[in-house]
Amino acid sequence: MATKQIIVLNVNGDDHEILVKPQQTLLEVLRETLGFTGTKQGCNEGSCGACTVLVNNKPTLACSTLAVAAVGKEIMTIEGLAGQDGTLHPIQKSFVENGAIQCGFCTPGMVMSTKSLLDRNPNPSEEEIKEGLSGNLCRCTGYAKIIKAVKAVAAG
Amino acid sequence: MQRGKVTGVTDKPSEEIMEGYSVIGKSVPRTDAWDKVIGRAVYTEDIKLPNMLYGKILRSPHAHARIVSINTEKAEKLPGVKMVMTGKDILPVKYGIVPFAQDEYGLAIDKVRYVGDDVAAVAAVDEATAAEALELIEVVYEPLPAVFTVEDAMKDGAPEIHEGPKVKNNVSIQYRKEFGSIDKGFEESFHIREDVFKTHGQYHAPLEPHAAIAMYEPSGKLTLWSSTQIPFFLRHNLASTLGITEDRVRVIKPVVGGGFGVKIDMFSKDFCAAFMSMKTGRPVKMVYDREEALTCVRGRHPSIVKVRTGVAKDGRIISQYIDLTVDGGAYNSTAPLIITLSGYFAMIPYNIPNLVLDAKHVYTNKYANGAMRGHGAPQMRFAVESQMDILAADLGMDALEIRRINALEAGCDHPAKMILRSCGFKESLDLAANAIGWKEKRGKGNFRGVGLGGSGWASGVNNMSHIGGGAVVKLEKTGGVTVLTGAADIGQGAESVIAQIVAEELGVSFAKVRVIAADTDVCPLDSGTFGSGVTVRSGKAAQLAARDIKKQILTVVAKNIGGDPEHLTIKDDYIWQNGQKKMDINKAVKLVQYADIQVPMIGRGYYQLPAKEPTTLLRDNGDISGSYSFGTQAAEVEVDPKSGRVKIIKIVTADDAGRALNPDQVEGQVEGAVMTGLGHTLFEDPDFDMTNGQARSTSFTDYKLPTALDAPDQEVIHIETDDPVGPFGAKECGEGATIYTAPAIVNAITDAIGVRINDLPITPEKILRALEEKNNKGRKEA
Numbered sequence: 001m002a003t004k005q006i007i008v009l010n011v012n013g014d015d016h017e018i019l020v021k022p023q024q025t026l027l028e029v030l031r032e033t034l035g036f037t038g039t040k041q042g043c044n045e046g047s048c049g050a051c052t053v054l055v056n057n058k059p060t061l062a063c064s065t066l067a068v069a070a071v072g073k074e075i076m077t078i079e080g081l082a083g084q085d086g087t088l089h090p091i092q093k094s095f096v097e098n099g100a101i102q103c104g105f106c107t108p109g110m111v112m113s114t115k116s117l118l119d120r121n122p123n124p125s126e127e128e129i130k131e132g133l134s135g136n137l138c139r140c141t142g143y144a145k146i147i148k149a150v151k152a153v154a155a156g
Numbered sequence: 157m158q159r160g161k162v163t164g165v166t167d168k169p170s171e172e173i174m175e176g177y178s179v180i181g182k183s184v185p186r187t188d189a190w191d192k193v194i195g196r197a198v199y200t201e202d203i204k205l206p207n208m209l210y211g212k213i214l215r216s217p218h219a220h221a222r223i224v225s226i227n228t229e230k231a232e233k234l235p236g237v238k239m240v241m242t243g244k245d246i247l248p249v250k251y252g253i254v255p256f257a258q259d260e261y262g263l264a265i266d267k268v269r270y271v272g273d274d275v276a277a278v279a280a281v282d283e284a285t286a287a288e289a290l291e292l293i294e295v296v297y298e299p300l301p302a303v304f305t306v307e308d309a310m311k312d313g314a315p316e317i318h319e320g321p322k323v324k325n326n327v328s329i330q331y332r333k334e335f336g337s338i339d340k341g342f343e344e345s346f347h348i349r350e351d352v353f354k355t356h357g358q359y360h361a362p363l364e365p366h367a368a369i370a371m372y373e374p375s376g377k378l379t380l381w382s383s384t385q386i387p388f389f390l391r392h393n394l395a396s397t398l399g400i401t402e403d404r405v406r407v408i409k410p411v412v413g414g415g416f417g418v419k420i421d422m423f424s425k426d427f428c429a430a431f432m433s434m435k436t437g438r439p440v441k442m443v444y445d446r447e448e449a450l451t452c453v454r455g456r457h458p459s460i461v462k463v464r465t466g467v468a469k470d471g472r473i474i475s476q477y478i479d480l481t482v483d484g485g486a487y488n489s490t491a492p493l494i495i496t497l498s499g500y501f502a503m504i505p506y507n508i509p510n511l512v513l514d515a516k517h518v519y520t521n522k523y524a525n526g527a528m529r530g531h532g533a534p535q536m537r538f539a540v541e542s543q544m545d546i547l548a549a550d551l552g553m554d555a556l557e558i559r560r561i562n563a564l565e566a567g568c569d570h571p572a573k574m575i576l577r578s579c580g581f582k583e584s585l586d587l588a589a590n591a592i593g594w595k596e597k598r599g600k601g602n603f604r605g606v607g608l609g610g611s612g613w614a615s616g617v618n619n620m621s622h623i624g625g626g627a628v629v630k631l632e633k634t635g636g637v638t639v640l641t642g643a644a645d646i647g648q649g650a651e652s653v654i655a656q657i658v659a660e661e662l663g664v665s666f667a668k669v670r671v672i673a674a675d676t677d678v679c680p681l682d683s684g685t686f687g688s689g690v691t692v693r694s695g696k697a698a699q700l701a702a703r704d705i706k707k708q709i710l711t712v713v714a715k716n717i718g719g720d721p722e723h724l725t726i727k728d729d730y731i732w733q734n735g736q737k738k739m740d741i742n743k744a745v746k747l748v749q750y751a752d753i754q755v756p757m758i759g760r761g762y763y764q765l766p767a768k769e770p771t772t773l774l775r776d777n778g779d780i781s782g783s784y785s786f787g788t789q790a791a792e793v794e795v796d797p798k799s800g801r802v803k804i805i806k807i808v809t810a811d812d813a814g815r816a817l818n819p820d821q822v823e824g825q826v827e828g829a830v831m832t833g834l835g836h837t838l839f840e841d842p843d844f845d846m847t848n849g850q851a852r853s854t855s856f857t858d859y860k861l862p863t864a865l866d867a868p869d870q871e872v873i874h875i876e877t878d879d880p881v882g883p884f885g886a887k888e889c890g891e892g893a894t895i896y897t898a899p900a901i902v903n904a905i906t907d908a909i910g911v912r913i914n915d916l917p918i919t920p921e922k923i924l925r926a927l928e929e930k931n932n933k934g935r936k937e938a
Contacts, residue, residue, distance in 0.1 A: 104191075133863075140647050
């Protein structure tokens with residue numbers, strides 16, 4: 001068995017010193033070791049997008065990323081998006097107001113992918129929104145209200 | 157959302173009533189949206205308990221085999237393993253949704269019936285150890301011949317998947333429904349047509365995989381947190397298979413990440429987590445991986461539907477004979493329901509005066525199928541709605557017109573004695589057709605086409621036993637309101653809609669209402685989430701409970717301020733008398749508290765539509781629900797003749813779901829349902845190796861779910877009827893809109909390419925083949 005090692009992960013602005021096995025995924029460490037359960041495990045094989053987090057502002061599938069590979073980088077999970085005082089991020093607010101949430105299981109990943117999309121392209125076309133969210137599966141909404149919510153944020 | 161024409165039994169225009177509502181009819185954000193959007197909603201897989209063990213299931217590699225022996229010794233000796241269990245350890249008590257069709261054990265006893273069947277379970281200190289232990293269990297199987305199609309399963313001499321006198325040729329349930337005289341009807345028909353349609357399976361694929369955590373306490377109490385749609389049925393099945401009384405079991409449904417029917421049954425993760433927690437005295441958590449959550453749970457039933465229809469010269473349907481065979485997989489699950497529901501939804505939305513339905517549920521050696529959004533109706537409507545277009549073409553009629561001529565209406569004398577108290581079907585046909593541009597676009601060919609599909613669905617199915625729901629409404633000192641309901645929110649927004657209903661009925665603001673739901677120790681009995689019955693059943697119970705406590709408050713207030721309590725009302729947090737504000741709700745609550753009434757301030761409600769015992773769902777004519785939704789979908793498609801690919805340009809849904817209690821949520825239900833229907837029609841297709849029954853679609857890489865890129869332009873037109881049964885006139889909206897997507901798309905494809913494909917899914921290969929055959933035929937004729 002490979003030896004465990006102590007690493008420091010920066011999640012939502014805070015450093016966490018933890019003991020990990022080299023094969024542990026970022027998803028497992030976020031959820032099981034650090035308790036960031038807002039990041040969801042939908043397939044654990046990189047095909048549903050529910051575990052999307054931002055690593056150095058890039059959308060990253062936490063289930064397909066080793067925890068050790070995230071050392072020295074800034075990791076942002078859904079728990080880190082709202083303000084310290086609980087104020088929702090405009091994307092979160094728009095998802096709530098536009099009925100973009102049903103079962104909510106895809107929501108954290110979908111919101112993180114949206115953040116990345118809008119950071120790259122503040123005024124995406126409908127096709128660009130669809131393209132940007134095509135790695136995040138949703139079985140409830142048919143995507144219509146999610147697309148509407150993203151458009152609403154872009155429009156300010 | 158556009159508003160259509162008002163139909164139904166009310167004589168008040170809908171808009172006038174709407175003006176009177178404070179919360180109903182408003183698209184208020186869901187009560188759980190905030191928690192979900194910040195990542196704080198707690199799903200079963202997010203829960204961790206002290207000293208918790210992790211469980212895993214060993215599954216069968218064979219499609220059909222006798223279990224000769226299981227040796228668990230090596231697995232038990234692995235450090236960290238706390239328990240290994242097999243079918244030998246459990247009571248031989250079968251369970252299932254429908255009492256007379258129960259055929260499943262918590263773990264396989266003696267025999268496995270599909271690749272993935274549950275053979276043994278392990279509980280260990282962590283998941284990796286549990287997984288390692290599974291490898292150390294030695295099972296000796298005696299493989300048996302297996303069958304993977306209904307045709308093979310029904311042959312004489314086919315292997316018996318379930319032995320027993322009741323099952324012949326693997327037909328586990330058979331049902332015949334008959335009214336009128338089809339023979340006479342066919343004699344009177346101007347034109348008769350017979351076609352055969354085939355539909356394939358579909359995974360429900362909610363994003364949250366199935367999970368359970370069991371905690372047994374020394375007092376003898378067992379608590380199970382489960383991603384379930386039916387907490388009370390689960391409690392019942394768990395207690396009976398564990399051999400303990402129901403009062404010792406508490407089922408709690410945390411936030412559930414989608415269900416669509418696949419979380420209705422009890423699964424081995426529930427049973428084994430409970431069993432092993434009872435034996436080890438430690439909490440046990442079991443979470444299915446994605447492959448298990450796709451291939452070891454339930455799916456939509458593949459079907460073969462033969463339809464023979466006789467019509468008059470003007471297009472009126474006179475007689476219909478339907479032969480339905482569904483592929484049930486290895487176990488019954490909802491077997492009697494799928495075939496009866498399929499039958500019921502052959503009886504609406506058209507008037508069929510003479511009908512015979514012969515239906516069979518057949519075992520095969522694949523995972524069992526169960527309830528899935530629409531439950532039998534999508535199969536039936538695909539067949540019948542496809543044939544409606546064929547009949548129209550045969551008669552030289554417009555496909556919209558033949559539907560209009562046959563459409564049922566509110567108050568009609570239904571041939572099977574269903575009672576349609578409200579019905580916006582005819583309006584839905586016209587509205588959907590107009591919105592898609594029917595007149596301009598139909599029949600133009602050139603690889604672009606439009607098509608229609610119509611349907612109806614029940615707001616819960618009532619003529620079975622004990623399909624009811626209860627609610628308790630508590631008024632807090634501060635004017636806050638707590639609702640206890642057994643309703644199981646699986647993402648559809650049940651809790652939120654119940655909060656809206658209570659806020660409206662009690663006259664308090666929406667923000668004051670808090671819902672505590674789906675905890676069998678705390679909440680009143682409720683049958684759970686299936687058959688699209690929650691808003692009408694549990695919502696009505698909540699409305700009655702709110703009405704009950706309102707009456708108590710107003711009685712006290714009337715004594716205080718004088719006058720008849722009947723002339724008082726509560727609205728927007730104030731007590732009103734003859735249009736005058738009298739006092740705010742907090743003051744009224746205080747009055748009740750000081751009134752020295754020696755009972756807690758609790759309102760109670762229970763709602764169950766009239767039901768016969770024992771169940772009569774299979775046998776009698778009569779109403780099967782309190783109300784029915786109706787609707788039409790219209791699709792516009794473009795087909796690329798070179799690649800055979802279909803582009804869905806637009807889907808319009810004109811839907812009569814009664815009064816939309818929350819229009820955004822109704823729209824969201826419809827839009828989601830359409831995508832599930834679209835995926836099923838075009839590309840979702842669980843694949844098997846037909847030589848050994850091994851599922852090939854085991855992940856989201858092998859099984860394509862619709863993505864945002866597949867999302868067409870959608871328009872939802874709500875036809876507002878004011879149904880007298882449901883709370884504030886509401887009917888179902890969760891399931892109905894999945895049912896008619898396939899025929900709308902397929903009829904549009906036929907309009908585009910001039911040939912029809914009768915078996916789903918409509919893949920590019922099938923389109924290319926159909927086009928080639930059409931061209932060859934054309935050349936020969938030329």
